[in-house]
Amino acid sequence: MPAAQFPPGFVWGAAAAAPQIEGAAAVDGRGDSTWDTFARLPGRIRNADTPTVACDHYHRFREDVALMAQLGLRHYRLSIAWPRVLPHGVGKVNHAGLAFYDRLVDTLLAHRITPWVTLFHWDLPQALEDPGGWRERATVDAFAEYAKLVVSRLGDRVKRWFTLNEIVCFTKRAYGTGEMAPGLRENDAVVARTIHHALLCHGHAVRAVREFGGADAQVGLVDNPGVSIPVTGTANNIAAARQVFAADNIRVLGPIYQADPEALYAKVYGRDCPPIERGDFELIRQRADFLGLNIYGGTFVRAGSDGTPEKLPMSPSYPSADCRWLKHTPEALYWGPRLVADLYGVSAVYITENGIGYEDDAVSTRGEILDLHRRNYLRTYLHELAHAIADGVPVRGYFVWSLLDNFEWQDGYATRFGIVHTDYRTFVRTPKLSAHWYREVIRQNTVR
Secondary structure, X not given: OOOEEOOOOOEEEEEOOHHHHOOOOOOOOOOOXXXXXXXXXXXXXXXXXXXXXXXXXXXXXXXXXXXXXXXXXXXXXXXXXHHHHOOOOOOOOOHHHHHHHHHHHHHHHHOOOEEEEEEEOOOOEHHHHOOOHHHOHHHHHHXXXXXXXXXXXXXXXXXXEEEEEOHHHHOHHHHHOOOXXXXXXXXXXXXXXXXXXXXXXXXXXXXHHHHHOOOOOXXXXXXXXXXXXXXXXXXXXXXXXHHHHHHHOOOOHHHHHOXXXXXXXXXXXHHHOOOOOOOHHHHHOOOOOEXXXXXXXXXXXXXXXXXXXXXXXXXXXXXXXXXXXXXXXXXXXXXXXXXXXXXXXOOOEEEEEOOOOEOOOOOOOOOOOOOHHHHHHHHHHHHHHHHHHHOOOOEEEEEEEOOEOOOOHHHOOOOEOOOEEEOOOOOOXXXXXXXXXXXXXXXXXXEO
């Protein structure tokens, strides 16, 4: 495989999220999130793990930032914990919580690392969930005030913002299928309402950055699109993949980028269409500067004998991570950005998460973690990303998921995604082979 050179100025980073690494769940005035509550329910999280302590990043952020610098990282995607800043979701500000993010941002900047801040990464304050959470329009109003507060506080130093992370995960999978916090199974009309409310919050976050972030601030959504991969590069299979991609992602990306969101809602939701208020679509459709994509894998698609798109099933023996949902499909990092650019005219794309989780990242007797499987995954995916860029797709940067092994939602601490190993007993951080390899990728701006 020949070396893949990336463009000058390409953004190389790592990503993490507050509820997965910070811990300190009841420290300095932080309130409960829905994931704190969800993790206490029997049988919801593997091994009954909770995010209460996680990686203890809240107390160890300085050493974590120093480690980032040692690994050559110059960009770091983090998230703000809404319940740490506003324990009740609204009302009284927790100044100790805001001060933590002041310290974190200042420490990153002191190490010449650019912070890319996500305003919401799933940790809704439980105090907002109790009266209905994302089902209620009041949560939209609460988020608007929260976004203003955070951008006003950090906007003098933070110039790169993400609004929300993976809308489908905290709406459909949280209130529809019940996989994620708060773990409810509501009807389609309720789920539609949660998606609409999340899109409104995206709009409020864009507005907050425009008003309080300064003239040089940039902002965009982070989405986890279902990625369609044409099984061969023929015109009919590519057309089938485009059609499936558009249908699979219409509820989130459609209202933001397509011309007539009102007609789209009527088509997609029918009788389940959520209540729309005057100005909603103007808020949702505000211009963003980029789109973040979390891409781990994709689904192979072909045109059937009659031209109808077909999704192809994968056998149980298809190469995968220890988390079985993650199949090794590096072409997803080519087709995801390409289809987004083709269908929606997005002019700047960042890969905001890409990585793989295993359960056997053990420390050897020599103190090494030889995660060659992760290194191979990242290498093959990044070659596909370079291919996309060479074909004119406007990909501007890449954030590996994740910096640290952490609380992996329903999988608890069993599945490790980090390029840095976390010992959950001692909290010692040990860079894995993949971290050292990634440092060279960053240094050379090349994947070999």
